[in-house]
Amino acid sequence: MSIVIENVEKTFIDSKKNEVTALKSINFTIHEEEFVVLVGPSGCGKSTLLNIVGGLLSPTSGSVYFDGIKENPTLGIVFQEIALFPWRTVFENVVYGLQERGASKKQQQEIGNHYIDMVGLTDFKDAYPKQLSGGMKQRAGIARALAVEPDLLLMDEPFSALDAQTRTLMQEELLTIWNRTRLSTLYVTHNIEEAVYLADRVIVLSRHPGQIKQIINIDLPKTGRNDEKYREQSSKYADEIWQLIRHDAEAALKE
Amino acid sequence: MSIVIENVEKTFIDSKKNEVTALKSINFTIHEEEFVVLVGPSGCGKSTLLNIVGGLLSPTSGSVYFDGIKENPTLGIVFQEIALFPWRTVFENVVYGLQERGASKKQQQEIGNHYIDMVGLTDFKDAYPKQLSGGMKQRAGIARALAVEPDLLLMDEPFSALDAQTRTLMQEELLTIWNRTRLSTLYVTHNIEEAVYLADRVIVLSRHPGQIKQIINIDLPKTGRNDEKYREQSSKYADEIWQLIRHDAEAALKE
Amino acid sequence: MEKQKQVITNRVAFLDKKVPFYTSFLGIAGILILWEIVSRIGIVSPLFLPAPSNIVITGWEMLVSGEIYGNLTASLYRIVLGYAIGAAFGILIGLILGFFRVADAIGTPIVYSIYPIPKIALLPLFILWLGIGELSKVTIIALGVFFPVVINTFSGVKSVDPMLVKAAVTFGSNRINVIRKVILPGALPMIFAGLKLAAGTSLLLLVSAEMIAAQEGIGSMVLHYGNLMITSKLMVGVLILSLLGLIFNRALRWLENKLIPWKE
Amino acid sequence: MEKQKQVITNRVAFLDKKVPFYTSFLGIAGILILWEIVSRIGIVSPLFLPAPSNIVITGWEMLVSGEIYGNLTASLYRIVLGYAIGAAFGILIGLILGFFRVADAIGTPIVYSIYPIPKIALLPLFILWLGIGELSKVTIIALGVFFPVVINTFSGVKSVDPMLVKAAVTFGSNRINVIRKVILPGALPMIFAGLKLAAGTSLLLLVSAEMIAAQEGIGSMVLHYGNLMITSKLMVGVLILSLLGLIFNRALRWLENKLIPWKE
């Protein structure tokens, strides 16, 4: 099974009635058990692309399809804004997707508890989102996406609202979880170190219009990239990506 | 001239009427033209300490004083929440401190324009804060603090709300500005790489109660720390600090 | 050169200044005592300003005589019925305007063009249409409640975070479930804001309508005793109305906390 | 094995559905036309529901005859004066309660305990105290305006971001300047929210007070024609009141945009 993004283009009409091309001729494939990271400067269309893949936005042209799958594919999305339902407890949030596809109470209990356990929120099962810290909220968001056991996991800057240290810890945790589930994943981030730390492949987008500038394979083992011995190489990848983006990022800052 | 933090302690009374010791026996000195960075896990008391130094909070015991200065010292603070006055344009915000100490209109124009220029906001002089992006807001905040030509510059996580790429660019810019002004500076951050990139000295705080765990001198030239040749050493400093903090940061995440 | 040492002191200490807790009681107690004294020693004639103690005693007598009971039930009947009808329709229409774009496009301009009419101005019209009985008063109250509620419900639906809708759809919700499980709970806080706003308006309309056209009810009782210059009984009426307003508000707040335990 | 290809389609497309822009006019126009027809062909007696055209013509006649002028100036005098007094005192007291902790501790409980009284209930009392003339009506309106404004001003002062106060102090402001340059502009948006809320209430109180105790004014004119069952003139009164409400609201919004250009 793989997910094919074929010739995707997207134009918006902005408030002054001008056409804005957000994405242009985007072509790539996410393979089974592959972790693909999208990076690019602000406003390059990362979220737009992720939303198109997630079925939350129609492309102006081109299409996105799952190859080699029988039923309708299941998607799990983790949003930057987290988007937990404030009126549902952690458990109720996590099993939301299961309820909607008609899982039995017993199944909900089993699967729900399993993933809540996986993200380490067992003690906060019955808490409302307002009672959680930022890090815990994002974990609940991840558990909710995992609980539907999706064919494709989409994540849009899930850790960008967290502080630097919490973020580092959450990245490690995400990798641990990913190693257990091995879901095909499309991950969007601004943070280049994060991209290098997590990705099998990094897709670098440029701005105006959002186009693929380069696709970089990260040839490092999936775990332990923070170790002394890979630090040099990681650093090089990061630098390479930063050089690709820098100019665009500076331009974005001046807008 | 130097700023001496002497035996500072701070206890709060929390909502359940318990005493919480936020800071305990903090002793250090910020020398002339020194850039000191405070790092530590969430809730270790970084902001509390910065506020005490800034005269926005009383210490429970101990004191903070300026050594070798005649008049009342001038302070410039850059806040995490930016705290620009929404009803004032960029220019009016920047010259606020000058107005309050009775500078003439001409002086205000001169100094204001100088610092607005320095942070690259000349085109946005007459814009209201709501019209600025996050990065531009924070630059205006920096210009406001610089405009009073302070004896001590205080900054509390000024870049933590920015995206990763903007943040990298702003760090570079801050360093450029600092090299021109060479103000004694106390800087608070969660981000260890940022600390290593900016600091002459890094003070690592631990939690419960907030105490100085270690003070680390960064023996690298002030500019060009991102260069290939210093990357190895920077990385080592960062790792050393991360090892000091990690345990506390994990604990903070579970609260 | 002499050594200089400039200590930093807290410059925002004035923000934390505390006031002894008993000060809060001082204000109200002070006013009541002053009022009592002023009436007692006759600085102001009790005809104009009966003493608080006098009001309480009079109130008790009116309670015992059953006079309050009769008027209060009449008023309660009107406001409860009017409020319930107005709130129910307000929420319903508000949800419809919020969900259906066509309804929104057609209905919202109509709602907003009727909204600025001070509703009490329609009382004479309703008396013509529905007679001078209960129906016209209940309708006026219902109408006064309807508008703030419909507008708040509508805004509530519109202000539901679209991210949550997207999340629900992503996790497999159909449109009915999006409405039921996301938009309805998401709009609840705004709906309650509307209900609270409407509470004050409904009480005002009740009293006005009773003064303009009723023989019974606390409002007409207040006017009646005003006409008769029996000020202490007038004040009892005012007191009852203010208690009514207080209870109304508290009840709504209690309900809100029950229904929206997740609210920050 | 057959090759499977599952295309992803937009599942939230229903959120973006557009409605043609002319639909908005359809609603109001439709209602007016229907109303005209219903009255014209006599499905409903024009005695109960005069046609819109009839109302406009009647309105024109009343305008020419000067009847509207007399009543409108009486009403305007009351509401403008009452609103101005109530708003001025509300802002002033609200600021005092917000700045001074002692005033807050003493005054706020008093304000909140008088707040729930539906103000019109005090009209008979004010008539006793101040006579049946303009003063009692103006006072009632001022009182009705005072409370929402004082409470909003107070909350506005309290809700000013303490970070901004700290920033001002850091950059050398004394207490007077903190109040003048930070707290006052910071509270302005809330003050305007209070003023807008009070606008509706003041109109309601005006009409009620005029119906209960006045010989002149749009409110008493509406009641007068209600008593006479001259529905078209009654409707003209209602129309004027709703225009008044509309203008009032627009004027406040205009002023808000003037005074708070920095508002998001």
Next chain:
Amino acid sequence: GQEEANNSSEGAADSNGDHASIEIGMLKLTSSAPLFIALEKGYFEEEGIDAQASWFEAAQPIAVATAGGDVDVGATGITASLYNMVAGGEELVIVADKGREQEGYSSTALLVHSDSDIETIEDLKDKKVGITQTGSTFHYMAGRLLEEHGLTSADVELVPVNSIPGLMETLQSKQVDAVLLNEPNITMVLDEGYGKVIKQVGDVIDYQTSGIFFSKSFAGDTETATKFLKAYAKATQYYYDAVLTKENGEIVPGENYDEVIQIIAEYTDQEPAVIERGLPYMDRDGKLLASDIQTQIDWYAKEELIGAPVDADKIVNTNLLDQALKELE
């Protein structure tokens, strides 16, 4: 007109020296006619009194002002609120007549719509009867009329419409079945043809509608009070002889008829033609129907319109007028 009168009287007072200055609270209504006459014709100056008119918009504040001593003399209707004021500790006394319901004189009547099939008061059972306010003279008259015809106020629905124009309007639009109305409004309704009179109140009961009140301190100044009443009684006689004398059951204009009408018209800012329709009956000597006060108090008390019991003797003082009349002879 009246201002000039006042000014000239002031001038007289200054030259004389021992003139007592008195404020009279009153409404610009025909029923204040004797006071207008006394002011206009200088009766007060003749008694050495410097009288000033103080105009009010409503009846109730006059009583309040009199009791509070803000005016020395008040002239207005006798309502439940007056008795309640007295019960509430305010002090004033009623000293003279200023208008009453009298058999044979049209003053206040019960009207129904001209299409109505109500013919007698008995037919009012379960009907709506419009009055101005609860506790008003209209309320009292409605209640007494019903009782005199074997009904009680509980047998009809008394609808307060808050104003006299409101009474006419609701009668015209048939929102009430009957109303109480006074002159000149009765004539106006009859002229426009939408109403008819069922019963004149004066034909059923004697009723002291309104009176002259003295504040406590003014009543205590017996000498000035008597002087005032002498002037007042002269004016009532003048009024009575001009407009109320009857021959063979018909009112015939007296010799000063036009002058009196003209004075009233000037003071009330109304057309003489309107004034002529509604000339209330008054005792020729301004004597109170003292016994009726107790009747009123009893009725109001029975209807629970008075908060605390009042003693009629405490608020009626006929001695002053008797003394004044004696001195006049």
